[in-house]
Amino acid sequence: EVQLVESGGGLIQPGGSLRLSCVASGFTVSGYWMHWVRQPPGKGLVWVSTIYAGGSATNYADSVRGRSTISSDTARNTIYLDVNRLTAGDTGIYYCVRGSNEWRGFDYWGQGALVTVSA
Amino acid sequence: DVVLTQSPLSSPVTLGQQASISCKSSQSLVYSDGRIHLSWFHQRPGQPPRLLIYGVSNRFSGVPDRFSGSGAGTDFTLEISRVEAEDVGVYHCMQSTEVPHTFGPGTKLEIK
Numbered sequence: 001e002v003q004l005v006e007s008g009g010g011l012i013q014p015g016g017s018l019r020l021s022c023v024a025s026g027f028t029v030s031g032y033w034m035h036w037v038r039q040p041p042g043k044g045l046v047w048v049s050t051i052y053a054g055g056s057a058t059n060y061a062d063s064v065r066g067r068s069t070i071s072s073d074t075a076r077n078t079i080y081l082d083v084n085r086l087t088a089g090d091t092g093i094y095y096c097v098r099g100s101n102e103w104r105g106f107d108y109w110g111q112g113a114l115v116t117v118s119a
Numbered sequence: 120d121v122v123l124t125q126s127p128l129s130s131p132v133t134l135g136q137q138a139s140i141s142c143k144s145s146q147s148l149v150y151s152d153g154r155i156h157l158s159w160f161h162q163r164p165g166q167p168p169r170l171l172i173y174g175v176s177n178r179f180s181g182v183p184d185r186f187s188g189s190g191a192g193t194d195f196t197l198e199i200s201r202v203e204a205e206d207v208g209v210y211h212c213m214q215s216t217e218v219p220h221t222f223g224p225g226t227k228l229e230i231k
Binding site for chain 1: 158
């Protein structure tokens, strides 16, 4: 069974940093594209970042490019998202999402980690 | 960026009746592999989104055949025949043809 479990959320002051982790089970991340998607409170979904966990390919939304790093640890079967210089606009639930190997899209989602950026 | 527009944004339906949600794209979603990477997700309150439809019309594993997707070009539709109480929540369309991947604003389905 595919499972994705996020951790690392919480209350963070503006200007601070966060590291989100996503532990995968039921499959090996090294063979998949993995993504982070944010959902601001009461709002829609926003793609944040992508990594091909078996290689070095990464991509970022303009809103986080230059202050964010997505990475993978295949030995731990884990994906990470580091974001610096946080603002209130970074507030939301961060979902770890697996990309399908059969089509160019998302199939499985984690339960999400809530990040609140506030003084 | 590709902009996805959904309508209606809110849809009150009667149990057992059909619901239809439209998703329109600001540009063609045909990828270099010749396929259209348009998906639909269902999100219940307090839960993560769950994949329903991928590639415009393919039902994901375990999705009831009450759900169907269709469309071409820049116009796509999700139809739910015989709406059940468990179908309430928000429906999101998403395009993964272009980067950045983008989502529609969501359509809230509620029971009358």
